Amino acid sequence: xxxxxxxxxxxxxxSVLASGDVPVYEREYTADEEVLAALGYKxxxxxxxxxxxxxxxxxAVLGLLPSFASTLYYGMGYAGTPGMVWGWLIAMxxxxxxxxxxxxxxSSMPTSGGLYYAAAVLAxxxxxxxxxxxxGWSNWLVQITGAPSVDYGMASMMLAAASIQNPTYVxxxxxxxxxxxxxxxxxxxxxxxxxxxxxxxxxxxxTFNIIVLAVVLIVIPAATNREEQGLPRFTxxxxxxxxxxxxxxxxxxxxxxxxxxxxxxxxxxxDAPFHLSEECSNANIASPRAIVLTSGVGGLMGWFxxxxxxxxxxxxxxxxxxxxxxxxxxxxxxxxxxxxxxxILALTIICAFSMGQGCMVAASRVTFAYSRDDCxxxxxxxxxxxxxxxxxxVNAVWFNTVIGIAMTILIFGGELAAGALFSIGAVAAFVxxxxxxxxxxFFVGNRFRPGPWNLGRASMPIGAMACAFVLLMVPILxxxxxxxxxxxxxxxxxxCLVYGGPMTFILIWWIVDARKWFKGPKVNIEHQxxxxxxxxxxxxxxxxxxxxxxSSTEDNKAADVDKAGKMG
Numbered sequence: 001x002x003x004x005x006x007x008x009x010x011x012x013x014x015s016v017l018a019s020g021d022v023p024v025y026e027r028e029y030t031a032d033e034e035v036l037a038a039l040g041y042k043x044x045x046x047x048x049x050x051x052x053x054x055x056x057x058x059x060a061v062l063g064l065l066p067s068f069a070s071t072l073y074y075g076m077g078y079a080g081t082p083g084m085v086w087g088w089l090i091a092m093x094x095x096x097x098x099x100x101x102x103x104x105x106x107s108s109m110p111t112s113g114g115l116y117y118a119a120a121v122l123a124x125x126x127x128x129x130x131x132x133x134x135x136g137w138s139n140w141l142v143q144i145t146g147a148p149s150v151d152y153g154m155a156s157m158m159l160a161a162a163s164i165q166n167p168t169y170v171x172x173x174x175x176x177x178x179x180x181x182x183x184x185x186x187x188x189x190x191x192x193x194x195x196x197x198x199x200x201x202x203x204x205x206x207t208f209n210i211i212v213l214a215v216v217l218i219v220i221p222a223a224t225n226r227e228e229q230g231l232p233r234f235t236x237x238x239x240x241x242x243x244x245x246x247x248x249x250x251x252x253x254x255x256x257x258x259x260x261x262x263x264x265x266x267x268x269x270x271d272a273p274f275h276l277s278e279e280c281s282n283a284n285i286a287s288p289r290a291i292v293l294t295s296g297v298g299g300l301m302g303w304f305x306x307x308x309x310x311x312x313x314x315x316x317x318x319x320x321x322x323x324x325x326x327x328x329x330x331x332x333x334x335x336x337x338x339x340x341x342x343x344i345l346a347l348t349i350i351c352a353f354s355m356g357q358g359c360m361v362a363a364s365r366v367t368f369a370y371s372r373d374d375c376x377x378x379x380x381x382x383x384x385x386x387x388x389x390x391x392x393x394v395n396a397v398w399f400n401t402v403i404g405i406a407m408t409i410l411i412f413g414g415e416l417a418a419g420a421l422f423s424i425g426a427v428a429a430f431v432x433x434x435x436x437x438x439x440x441x442f443f444v445g446n447r448f449r450p451g452p453w454n455l456g457r458a459s460m461p462i463g464a465m466a467c468a469f470v471l472l473m474v475p476i477l478x479x480x481x482x483x484x485x486x487x488x489x490x491x492x493x494x495x496c497l498v499y500g501g502p503m504t505f506i507l508i509w510w511i512v513d514a515r516k517w518f519k520g521p522k523v524n525i526e527h528q529x530x531x532x533x534x535x536x537x538x539x540x541x542x543x544x545x546x547x548x549x550x551s552s553t554e555d556n557k558a559a560d561v562d563k564a565g566k567m568g
Contacts, residue, residue, distance in 0.1 A: 032280075032281060046279065047278075053202065054287060055293050058362075060202050062294060065348050066351050071261070080244050082242060083244075087256055101455075104455050105437070108284070108448070115435070120132035135432050139366060142424070152411065157345055185401065209351045220309070223340055225336065226314065248481040249482050257472075260473060271433065314334040424498045428499050434467055437467060
């Protein structure tokens with residue numbers, strides 16, 4: 001056995017291990033493996049992701065074009081074109097603050113557990129398990145609904161395209177369900193491949209996404225037939241930026257904020273590089289850069305798309321109420337010839353497939369990380385296994401697939417029930433994103449040890465802006481579009497139930513049972529106390545219930561001494 005002489009304190013990490021702990025191992029470690037060891041984990045994946053391929057997976061998860069197609073109803077339906085142009089622009093300023101704060105955490109803690117691990121480490125002593133429990137389950141709810149919601153939207157677009165070609169054809173719910181399930185099964189097979197194959201597939205998919213988005217941004221203004229309808233080629237700027245569509249019973253300002261749900265859902269995937277960091281080389285620099293790059297590039301290109309649509313839409317109400325059941329397809333038919341509409345829909349569908357596959361990859365890594373800490377009870381023994389042939393968490397992929405297909409049964413409940421797959425994403429994602437940032441800003445202070453990518457003095461104000469924005473937006477995103485006697489089941493915003501129900505159950509589970517056995521992230525690497533080689537500790541059984549935030553606490557010392565005594 002080769003023993004390290006560098007302690008956790010000498011690595012640029014904020015770890016569950018105490019500063020005086022020294023990970024030990026049987027061979028020479030690379031720089032990435034040393035950082036992961038200081039976080040308490042053995043390296044189990046091949047590091048075949050780079051900054052570019054991590055960005056590609058993350059950008060594929062964003063899927064700007066298919067995300068826009070799926071959420072146009074909300075972005076345009078609440079406040080009209082001002083909600084699209086002003087809403088996206090304002091929201092992205094603060095979402096970028098969330099992304100930069102997350103990237104800083106990623107640089108200090110580049111592990112697949114991501115936000116879940118960060119919450120456990122940063123929380124005040126004694127609160128680590130609860131913080132990671134809430135963050136982890138909120139994030140898992142986002143991940144597990146990602147691929148089903150994207151693939152449901154993709155299936156709907158495919159059948160809408162068929163309906164455009166054959167107006168007598170009316171898609172049935174069972175057809176949408178079967179097509180969605182088939183898409184998920186194909187994506188699961190791809191997600192079970194070796195890391196290098198997945199990286200290459202997502203690289204091609206993301207490149208295609210970027211090219212298609214650029215093509216659409218050019219084709220729509222160039223090919224629009226608005227002038228043939230007796231309209232100017234583009235709507236005037238005064239109308240686009242100032243003419244609110246009355247899609248809610250609330251004042252225009254609040255309706256503008258409600259339209260942010262489209263931005264939130266679209267931009268909920270830039271945390272993917274965090275979860276892929278154990279498969280990325282130079283992870284504590286490349287992964288945070290990929291997070292910021294995804295948010296920045298995605299935000300800018302998404303805004304350009306919003307502008308193009310806002311300046312060319314003919315009739316908002318007609319697009320929202322179209323018999324096609326797909327506002328994006330109805331919008332394209334308003335301004336483009338049918339063949340051009342079908343071509344753009346086909347490109348969007350291909351982008352949606354890449355997006356769904358990226359969601360599935362990211363979700364499988366989250367499930368693996370949580371299984372490593374036995375969050376799923378007896379099932380964890382199965383879902384935390386890494387396939388010896390592909391070196392990827394194949395069991396986690398198929399575990400998520402089974403749950404995802406089961407969730408798409410909601411399709412048979414109608415549009416309202418199926419919409420729950422989307423509504424949970426916006427709120428759950430940013431709650432999970434913000435909990436560790438909130439703890440970092442208001443509870444940790446200078447005890448946080450930054451990684452090589454950090455915000456310096458700007459860290460605290462940027463983090464505070466991110467937290468304030470999310471705290472403001474979460475209740476607003478749960479508001480229904482109508483009020484008073486007009487509010488019924490069809491007009492209700494069910495986000496509070498779809499997200500609040502499972503989270504309430506999870507909190508009850510914590511109080512009744514989970515707090516007795518869940519102690520937060522489990523280290524799986526052998527480690528010893530600095531200067532005391534005789535106290536080597538078996539990492540396979542180590543549980544860290546109290547966060548150390550990179551500094552040795554009396555509780556950590558006592559736990560190490562107690563374990564060492566038992567092993568001796």
